[in-house]
Amino acid sequence: xxEVTQTPxxxxxxxxxxxxxxxEQHMGHRAMYWxxxxxxxPPELMFVYSYEKxxxxxxxxxxxxxxxxxxxxxxxHLHALQPEDSALYLCASSQEVTLRNQPQHFGDGTRxxxx
Amino acid sequence: xxxxxxxxxxxxxxxxxxxxINCAYSNSASDYFIWYxxxxxxxxxxxxxxxxxxxxxxxxxxxxxxxxTVKHLSLQIAATQPGDSAVYFCAAPKEANNLFFGTGTxxxxxx
Numbered sequence: 001x002x003e004v005t006q007t008p009x010x011x012x013x014x015x016x017x018x019x020x021x022x023x024e025q026h027m028g029h030r031a032m033y034w035x036x037x038x039x040x041x042p043p044e045l046m047f048v049y050s051y052e053k054x055x056x057x058x059x060x061x062x063x064x065x066x067x068x069x070x071x072x073x074x075x076x077h078l079h080a081l082q083p084e085d086s087a088l089y090l091c092a093s094s095q096e097v098t099l100r101n102q103p104q105h106f107g108d109g110t111r112x113x114x115x
Numbered sequence: 116x117x118x119x120x121x122x123x124x125x126x127x128x129x130x131x132x133x134x135x136i137n138c139a140y141s142n143s144a145s146d147y148f149i150w151y152x153x154x155x156x157x158x159x160x161x162x163x164x165x166x167x168x169x170x171x172x173x174x175x176x177x178x179x180x181x182x183x184t185v186k187h188l189s190l191q192i193a194a195t196q197p198g199d200s201a202v203y204f205c206a207a208p209k210e211a212n213n214l215f216f217g218t219g220t221x222x223x224x225x226x
């Protein structure tokens with residue numbers, strides 16, 4: 001079982017809906033990440049939070065809005081998504097904010113389908 | 116440029132045989148590498164990592180080899196089992212906290 005918990009596991013939404021993806025870790029990790037993964041492709045970084053502050057936004061469209069309420073929680077708010085946004089959304093965390101000598105730990109993702 | 120890629124997109128092995136998954140990188144400054152296993156419907160699971168001051172590192176049934184001269188690393192799985200069937204990614208930090216993944220290799224274990 002992963003120590004990074006994501007909810008929901010599956011989400012189907014229309015293009016006019018507003019929904020949120022949630023991620024939680026209780027390992028005391030200082031950095032948290034959102035990735036997007038399309039079928040048969042590697043994960044692609046979307047956002048990085050370091051010490052609860054947004055440190056990297058990989059030019060993600062504004063219809064994706066991240067939020068870090070506290071050191072254990074990470075949300076991804078979704079609004080007016082497009083069908084091409086259908087993908088597996090992965091949350092990850094790492095002990096330190098630099099990845100030079102430590103791995104990230106991933107949740108099992110939310111499978112998002114946009115109708 | 117920088118890339119972390121894999122030589123073969125798919126690999127099929129007989130149960131009990133050893134598996135070798137390869138990965139090439141282009142940035143000679145890369146100093147830390149990670150292997151992840153991703154099973155269907157799950158997120159990437161950390162398997163093993165290696166720093167550039169090492170040539171080899173062993174885990175339980177897995178060994179990672181790093182050849183800095185040719186910028187190549189490999190993941191060896193001993194006595195491959197059906198539960199090893201998954202997609203395997205090599206990864207390396209692109210910047211301070213941006214992890215760059217290779218394209219992945221799908222390992223299929225034939226019973």
